[in-house]
Amino acid sequence: MANSHSPFHPIIYVRGYAMTPGEIDQTSADPFCGFNLGSTVYRAVAEKTRQPRKFVFESPVIRLASEFDYQDVYEDGYDILDPEWAANPDNRLGSRSIIIYRYYDEASRLLGIGSTPSLEVFASKLGELILKVRELVCANPKNAITKTDFRCYLVAHSMGGLVCRGLLQNPKLDPGGAAKLVDKVFTYATPHNGIDLLGINPPSWLSLSDISNFNRQRLATFLDLEAAYKLTERVDWLPEARFPSKRFFCMVGTNRMDYEAGLGLSRTFAGHGSDGLVRIDNATLGGVDARNKPTAPCAKAFTYRAHSGYFGIVNSEEAYQNLTRFLFGDVRVDIWAEVDAISLPKELRKAASQGQSVNALYQFEVLAAPRGKLWYLSRRTAEEDSVACLAHQHWLKAPQENGKLYLGSLFLADRARVNSRRKGLAYTLTFNVRVPDYEVERKLWVNQHFEGSYLFRNSLMLEITPPGADSDWQVSYAWQNQGVHSADRKLDGNLQKDGSLEIEVPFDSASEPGISGRLRFLVARWNHQD
Structure with a gap:
């Protein structure tokens, strides 16, 4: 029997x-370990000198409770792992429960022994917690869920995402088979490829404050990538045989300036292109098959938020919207830019024809906003170091293969529609390609260069209506520069065997220098089979 509560599983x-030790004690003294933090400030632009805008976000816990009827599991001062909690026969878990994995309690001087266990212990005990939650949920007759049909979600911040991956990827850490009960995983600002400070990955012997947990060689062993897949240089790989990449979401922060840890030293050491601690290019994952061949990138979105704090990624509207749409949404949209042609300035074409080496780094900006909202589901701009990049010489070597750039994934929810009279789920996708800094023989070419200008700049309005009992996918679009304010041009796509729809929208700068290609969207029902 299928789980009738789907997609509302325990979190x-x-x-x-x-x-x-002080931070560990503080964590242990917090019932929700930070998941209860909200904020009333929102930095709308990447300038710390500009006054923030007031925007009230109550916290993920409160919003999940108020919007989706989730509940915490504390009762009479105890949680589900305390014998006193289990001793009460009336204590049973509902399907919509929020459980906090309090793995730092043992390391706390307040509740534990003051000695921090290893990542392996954290991952193994996460599996034990999942099995405990299954026991309590399935014992509740109101749920009508069997142990076979039980599923849960893992939502993790920072190192917590590595703990989750340890359970999912390393069979030695999961003797009870808890990994197969995990339906989806959502990570905030997790260093999936470790941490680099001043461009250096912490050495494995640096055990002070468990910094070695972020060493790539250490992580390769912990994640079973070294023994099973011979992967050690990068560890941001998710074996499809262990967990499907399409069920994993990486939320990436891009605001390093508002991360205040270590009196600001952390953001200095992490450098540009980070959230103040985790570098952007270390915060995502990709699937890999048994032959070590990349399969598909995990879903990802970007937001101008710091690693933590009141400008942090966990207590943000943007991350919360991605979280709930990924867990409970109706439609998934994966987006690629495919570059077909690039034209250089006339002088540079002449230099290239004479055998000189000409290169450039093209930066692709993407901002996606649902209709009627004041925030972005994903925000990638040059000023925030979060753009997708393509080097000219790299593209020339294999245009068809290297010209394909994964830009991210959007999850749309029918419950979030602003206009109930319109069946479609709509959003605006701003797509820009910056004019690059051209180089000739590795020397900067500045003739006719205008800083901050664009090869292509436009916004695409896309409206998607999922198929019904007697209708197929309906997709319409409009470019903003065409003078229309709603998506009114119908798109015919290629229907895939799995029922998803592949559609393409061409773009062309129609200028010199210029760029042309297409935006490719793979649109699929989400949670439909559930």
């Missing part, structure tokens, strides 16, 4: 790294 929250 297990796994918090991030705490460095000092």
Whole structure:
């Protein structure tokens, strides 16, 4: 029997790294380990000198409770792992429960022994917690869920995402088979490829404050990538045989300036292109098959938020919307830019024809906003170091293969429609390609260069209506520069065997220098089979 509560499964929250004994104690003293934090400030532009805008976000816990009827599991001062909690026969878990994995309690001087266990212990005990949650949910007759049909979600911040991956990817850490009960995983600002400070990955012997947890060689062993897949240089791989990449979401922060940890030293050491601690290019995952061949990138979205704090990624509207749409949404849209042609300035074409080496780095900006909202589901701009990039010489070597750029995934929800009279789910996708800094023989070419200008710049309005009992996919679009304010041009796509729809929208700068290609969207029902 299928789980009738789907897609509303129990959520297990796994918090991030705490460095000092004081931070560990503070974590243990917090019932929700940070998942209860909200904020009233929102930085709309990438300038710290500009005054923030007031925007009230109550916290993920409160919003999940108020919008989706989720409940915490604390009762009479205890949680589900305390014998006193289990002793009460009336304590049973509902399907919509939020469980906090309090793995730092043992390391706390307040509740534990003051000694921090290893990542392996954290991952193994996460599996034990999942099995405990299954026991309590399935014992509740109101749920009518069998142990076979039980599923849960893992939601993790920072190092918590590595703890989740340890359980999912390393069979030695999961003797009870808890990994197969995990339906989806959502990570905030997780260093999936470790941490680099001043461009250096912490050495494996640096055990102070467990910094070695972020060493790639250490992670390769912990994640079973070294023994099973011979992967050690990068560890941001998710074996499809262990967990499907399409069920994993990476939320990436891009605001390093508002991360205040270590009196600001962390953001200095992490450098540009980070959230103040985790570098952007270390915060995502890709699927890999048994032959070590990349399969598909995990879903990802970007937001101008710091690693933590009141400008942090966990307590943000943008991350929360991605979280709930990924867990409970109706439509998934994966987006690629495919570059067909690039034209250089006339002088540079002449230089290239004479055998000189000409290169450039093209930066692709993407901003996606649902209709009627004041925030972005994903925000990638040059000023925030979060753009997708394509080097000219790299593209020339294999245009068809290297010209394909994965831009991210959007999840749309019918419940979030602003206009109930319109069946479609709509959003605006701003797509820009910056004019690059051209180089000739590795020397900067500045003739006719105008800083901040664009090869292509436009916004696409896309409206998607999922298929019904007697209708097929309906997709319409309009470019903003065409003088229309709603999507009114119908798109015919290629229907895939799995029922998803592949559609393409061409773009062309129609200028010199210029760029042309197409935006490719793979649109699929989400949670439909559930």
